[in-house]
Structures are given as C-alpha cells and as structure tokens.
Amino acid sequence: MNSFVREELTKSDDFFNGATIGAAVIGAGQMIFWKQCELKVYKTGDEKTLIEKIEKCDGQGIVKRGTTLVLEDGKVKQE
16 A cells, blocks of 8 residues: 555646745645655654655645655645
C-alpha cells in the first residue's frame, strides 16, 4: 500500500499566487498542491528512512495521517 498517491494537478497557475516555496507537511488528511517540486515521502516519526522519492513534477494529493511529505524547490499550497 502506498503511503502517498500523486494525482494530476487540477489547479491553474493563478491558484499558486502567494504560495510558499517548498514545505514539510505532517499528514492530517489535508490536500496538498504543488508545481515543479521534488517530493520525498517518509513515515511520520521516522524521517530518516525514505519511503519514496518523486521526481520534480506538478501534482496534488492527500497527505494521510502517519505520512510526512517533504516538497522541495517549487510552489506549494494546502487546503
């Protein structure tokens, strides 16, 4: 079972106005949107053991409880 599933981005460029650059997100069921980020997925509490690496891309996905997501370089917003 994947701890994080990347989906195709459904937001326009305007959505990312005022977005942060990069982020570390501890999962609580929130939806994350990103543009041109590299993602690293960890189990919360064990951030030294990489579960998955996603190459630089655009996308969105729900960060479930127990998952920590590190987004590097690009724009990030969450809902």
